[in-house]
Amino acid sequence: MILCPHCGKENLPVATRCVHCGEDLEDLFRIEGTDPDAGLPEEQDISVSDLLQAFRQEDDSQAEKPRPVISIGKTPEPAASEETQSVTPEGEDEQTPEWLARIRKRALQEEDAAGELSRKINAMEASRAEEHQGRVDEEFANWIARIRENARRENLLAAKPAEPSPESEEGVPEWLRKVRELQPQDAEQDQPSEETIAGFSIEASAQEAEQGDEPALEQSEPAEALAANPQEESEPGAVPELESESAELVLHPDEEASPDARADEEPSEGPKTPELEPVLEELGLTAEVGALDLEEKPSSSEELSADLLLLRKQKENAQMLMTLIGEEGKGLPPAKTAREASKGWYRFILGAFLLLVLAAVIVFVPEARPIKFENPTPAVALKDALNALESGDTVLVVQEYQAATSAEMEQMSAPVLRALEERGVKLQFLTTHPNGLWLSANLMDAADIPAREISYLAGGRLGVLAAALQLDESSAAVPGALENLENYTLILLLEDSQADIQNWIEQAGPWLKAGKLGILASSQNAALLLPYYDAGQLAGYAAGTMEGRVLADALDAPTAGAPSRAYQAGLLVMIAVLLLGMIIKAEADSNARHQKEPEA
Amino acid sequence: MNPMDIVLGVIGIALSVMIFSYLLGDNFFFRVALYILVGVSSGYAAAVLVLKVIIPRLIEPLRESGTDAFWLGLVPLALCLLLALMLVPRTVKAGTLPLAFLAGTAAAIGVAGISRGTLAPQLLAIVNRFSPDLLRENAVADWGGIVEAFFILFGVISVLFYFHHRLSRRSADAQRPLLVEGISGVGQVFLGISFGMLFVGFYSAALTALIARIVWLKEFIVALLAG
Numbered sequence: 001m002i003l004c005p006h007c008g009k010e011n012l013p014v015a016t017r018c019v020h021c022g023e024d025l026e027d028l029f030r031i032e033g034t035d036p037d038a039g040l041p042e043e044q045d046i047s048v049s050d051l052l053q054a055f056r057q058e059d060d061s062q063a064e065k066p067r068p069v070i071s072i073g074k075t076p077e078p079a080a081s082e083e084t085q086s087v088t089p090e091g092e093d094e095q096t097p098e099w100l101a102r103i104r105k106r107a108l109q110e111e112d113a114a115g116e117l118s119r120k121i122n123a124m125e126a127s128r129a130e131e132h133q134g135r136v137d138e139e140f141a142n143w144i145a146r147i148r149e150n151a152r153r154e155n156l157l158a159a160k161p162a163e164p165s166p167e168s169e170e171g172v173p174e175w176l177r178k179v180r181e182l183q184p185q186d187a188e189q190d191q192p193s194e195e196t197i198a199g200f201s202i203e204a205s206a207q208e209a210e211q212g213d214e215p216a217l218e219q220s221e222p223a224e225a226l227a228a229n230p231q232e233e234s235e236p237g238a239v240p241e242l243e244s245e246s247a248e249l250v251l252h253p254d255e256e257a258s259p260d261a262r263a264d265e266e267p268s269e270g271p272k273t274p275e276l277e278p279v280l281e282e283l284g285l286t287a288e289v290g291a292l293d294l295e296e297k298p299s300s301s302e303e304l305s306a307d308l309l310l311l312r313k314q315k316e317n318a319q320m321l322m323t324l325i326g327e328e329g330k331g332l333p334p335a336k337t338a339r340e341a342s343k344g345w346y347r348f349i350l351g352a353f354l355l356l357v358l359a360a361v362i363v364f365v366p367e368a369r370p371i372k373f374e375n376p377t378p379a380v381a382l383k384d385a386l387n388a389l390e391s392g393d394t395v396l397v398v399q400e401y402q403a404a405t406s407a408e409m410e411q412m413s414a415p416v417l418r419a420l421e422e423r424g425v426k427l428q429f430l431t432t433h434p435n436g437l438w439l440s441a442n443l444m445d446a447a448d449i450p451a452r453e454i455s456y457l458a459g460g461r462l463g464v465l466a467a468a469l470q471l472d473e474s475s476a477a478v479p480g481a482l483e484n485l486e487n488y489t490l491i492l493l494l495e496d497s498q499a500d501i502q503n504w505i506e507q508a509g510p511w512l513k514a515g516k517l518g519i520l521a522s523s524q525n526a527a528l529l530l531p532y533y534d535a536g537q538l539a540g541y542a543a544g545t546m547e548g549r550v551l552a553d554a555l556d557a558p559t560a561g562a563p564s565r566a567y568q569a570g571l572l573v574m575i576a577v578l579l580l581g582m583i584i585k586a587e588a589d590s591n592a593r594h595q596k597e598p599e600a
Numbered sequence: 601m602n603p604m605d606i607v608l609g610v611i612g613i614a615l616s617v618m619i620f621s622y623l624l625g626d627n628f629f630f631r632v633a634l635y636i637l638v639g640v641s642s643g644y645a646a647a648v649l650v651l652k653v654i655i656p657r658l659i660e661p662l663r664e665s666g667t668d669a670f671w672l673g674l675v676p677l678a679l680c681l682l683l684a685l686m687l688v689p690r691t692v693k694a695g696t697l698p699l700a701f702l703a704g705t706a707a708a709i710g711v712a713g714i715s716r717g718t719l720a721p722q723l724l725a726i727v728n729r730f731s732p733d734l735l736r737e738n739a740v741a742d743w744g745g746i747v748e749a750f751f752i753l754f755g756v757i758s759v760l761f762y763f764h765h766r767l768s769r770r771s772a773d774a775q776r777p778l779l780v781e782g783i784s785g786v787g788q789v790f791l792g793i794s795f796g797m798l799f800v801g802f803y804s805a806a807l808t809a810l811i812a813r814i815v816w817l818k819e820f821i822v823a824l825l826a827g
Contacts, residue, residue: 351623358814405805407812434648435641456652465709477657496805506717507709523808524801527794535725537717544804566814570807 008136354573361569375554378533379547382518382540383554385490386416391424393489396482398504399429399436399443399454401496405522406439410446412520412548413494415557417447429454430482432463432500443494455479461503468508485512490539496522505532515539520548601823609820616813726752755790762787 001010004018004025011018016025375383389395397417401409420427429440431454440454457463457479466477470484485491485508495501501519509517514536519529523544532538542551545567601609618633658680661673679698686695728734729749735742765784 347625348623351620355620355810355814358811359818362811362814362818404809408805408808411808434645437648438644456648458649458653458657461706461709461713465713502718503713506713510713510716522801523804524798526801527797531722531725535721537721543801545808566811567804567807570811571804574803574807 008139350577354570357569357573358566361566365565365569367565375550376542376547378529378538378540379542379551380540380554381533381538382520382542383551385515385518385539386420386555389420389423389425389489392426394426394428394483394487395420396485396488396491397427397429398491398493398495399431399440400433400500401436401439401494401522402433403435403439405496406442408522408545409494409496409520410443411545412542412551413443414447415548415552416492416520416555417443417449419552419555419557421447421449427452428481428488430457430479431455432457432460432503453481455481457482461507464503465507468511485516488516491517493517493519493521495519495525498525498528501525501528505537509537519543520551601827606824609824613817613820616817726756729753754786758783758787759790760787762791 002013002015002025003009004011004021004023006023007018007021009018009020011020011025017023018025397413417427427449429452431437431440434456437454437456441451444451457467459466459477463477467482468485470478470482491504491508491512493501493504495504501521504517516539517537518539519541521529521541521543523546526543526547529538529541529543533541542548545564615633615636618629621627622630658673658676661667661669662677664670679701682694683698684695685691726749729745729752735746735749761780761783762785765780
């Protein structure tokens with residue numbers, strides 16, 4: 001088919017005039033890029049019809065003439081082409097242009113290839129030279145776009161085939177019946193929605209076919225084209241056929257919902273439809289588009305979406321309930337906390353720095369006696385209580401510390417025990433911790449006193465109370481070697497735990513005379529002991545190695561070489577770390593405030 | 601230094617390094633050392649309890665049939681059997697009896713001990729601070745003692761205000777009076793000082809233990825090198 005350069009309609013390849021507008025189509029039978037007036041040196045002009053005729057003759061006489069060369073002279077008129085055509089001899093092959101050789105070669109492969117090509121090219125050139133060139137281009141572009149759109153929709157339809165839903169006896173789809181069961185109050189509203197779903201787009205297509213399409217067609221088509229094509233208007237073409245198809249599809253006309261829904265959901269389709277309608281008519285796509293809209297855009301989409309969301313939520317709740325039931329009785333999984341690697345490195349750096357400082361001080365810095373400071377009152381009171389002991393008095397030493405604090409506790413208690421042993425005081429050991437059984441041996445070695453058996457008091461708080469309430473020595477709840485607590489001149493507690501200290505003060509203290517309890521504790525319990533001492537519940541106490549050293553000096557008992565320098569270095573490191581942390585925190589808070597101020 | 605000391609010293613160093621590896625975060629070596637510590641401590645405690653408690657206080661009395669110790673020994677034996685029934689899922693409830701006995705006894709003793717051993721003596725000590733005998737020294741007012749007594753009383757009241765204010769703020773968002781807010785703030789300062797002192801105490805104890813461990817390592821290495 002060839003296109004008319006005037007009206008753009010298609011015509012047969014052999015037509016010399018357009019059947020639609022009557023335009024002369026002779027110019028189409030020219031080869032693009034050739035000037036009929038210029039010609040070639042030997043052959044002044046080339047006529048396409050002559051060329052085609054020569055090709056056909058060449059096909060017929062190909063057996064007799066292996067490579068005939070067509071010599072085409074200047075032919076002003078197509079009718080005179082036969083007079084100018086002649087067969088060139090074999091010696092003229094060398095003078096044949098390359099373009100002609102290509103045409104010949106293609107002519108051997110395709111029937112009327114050169115003519116089809118020239119007609120299309122000439123038609124395009126001529127059409128672009130016309131006054132309505134822009135309109136033709138636009139229409140062509142719309143036509144191509146519509147074809148692509150149609151192909152895309154066909155792909156969508158092929159990808160989502162309509163599945164027939166199971167229906168009940170009344171013909172109600174299964175999904176709609178479920179929705180009605182879940183929301184019976186909306187059942188009445190669902191029925192028109194169903195009708196709307198089925199009929200909205202069909203109605204729209206019917207209205208377009210009856211009202212909008214033909215006026216749009218009249219507006220889009222130029223008046224002269226319509227006037228020049230009386231046959232097309234009178235023929236039972238695409239429009240009547242479309243009307244018949246649309247009439248078949250109008251099953252549930254819904255005049256209110258369908259046009260609005262289509263107008264809301266396809267705002268961009270409206271303006272293009274009148275322009276593209278002729279193309280759609282030619283392609284026969286109008287009915288298919290209506291069917292596509294029927295499946296893709298139901299009018300009650302919002303209600304359906306809400307119902308489906310409800311169903312999905314119910315399904316999720318049911319799944320969660322099943323999971324909870326399945327997890328019933330099982331242990332909780334360990335919590336996985338995301339740990340930042342940077343914090344670990346900070347901790348490693350600080351810890352390693354502290355270790356290095358302590359090791360360096362211990363190894364390289366010579367030990368020196370700490371500066372004497374004023375004796376703390378509780379330690380002085382404990383010293384007085386210890387000095388009041390005479391030979392033959394019995395002291396119950398309660399050993400209740402762990403191995404972790406054994407170094408600190410041994411530094412404090414060893415001088416005291418040694419002093420008491422030298423003074424002739426009887427020492428009796430008791431422990432409420434299993435670890436005390438073997439830690440006592442180390443303590444006795446450190447104090448350089450003879451080893452003796454240590455009693456084990458079981459039961460913790462209850463055992464302490466039983467020991468305090470022991471009126472006779474026949475109770476099975478306390479060790480046999482343990483006497484009544486009132487019989488001891490002093491009960492010296494070696495403690496590193498706040499709970500153990502409170503056990504003795506709260507359970508045994510009320511049953512004892514004032515000033516019976518003296519405590520040597522680790523430094524972490526200093527804050528706890530002071531109120532009890534102020535209340536008069538303790539004879540005295542010393543907490544930490546520093547106070548222990550003071551107490552040992554007061555008792556004239558030599559102390560073991562305590563690394564006081566390392567202790568001071570450790571305190572300095574911690575002070576520096578605390579100050580650094582406070583500065584960093586203050587800086588971070590300041591930055592946070594500055595970041596919040598612009599936002600406010 | 602004998603070979604056994606060397607072996608034990610090397611094991612001690614290895615365990616110390618494994619514990620120190622916690623500086624790099626929770627890792628396999630730290631957990632191994634921790635499991636060894638917990639396992640050994642539990643085993644040792646179980647052995648001590650069997651030898652020091654169960655055998656002398658439960659088994660030995662039952663061997664003397666007909667005596668008072670025998671009949672008294674049946675009570676802890678029955679409680680132990682009920683406690684052992686908790687191992688069977690169907691008889692778990694039977695073990696609640698000895699547990700209820702233990703929990704009830706411990707709670708009663710704890711309440712009585714706190715009342716008699718801590719609350720009453722501490723309150724009496726605060727009240728005694730305002731005793732005329734203590735506030736007078738040689739017929740002259742002891743202003744230092746008076747200020748100290750009022751300071752202690754103010755500290756106690758402010759801390760109580762702080763706890764009360766915090767609890768009431770949880771229940772309702774009502775704005776508290778300015779006086780209450782101020783006293784609560786002072787109580788918060790007192791609490792901060794107390795916690796700071798506790799932190800210093802804990803750090804001092806830990807630092808002392810760390811220094812002792814480093815000193816031990818140093819002495820062991822020196823002794824090992826000296827032969």
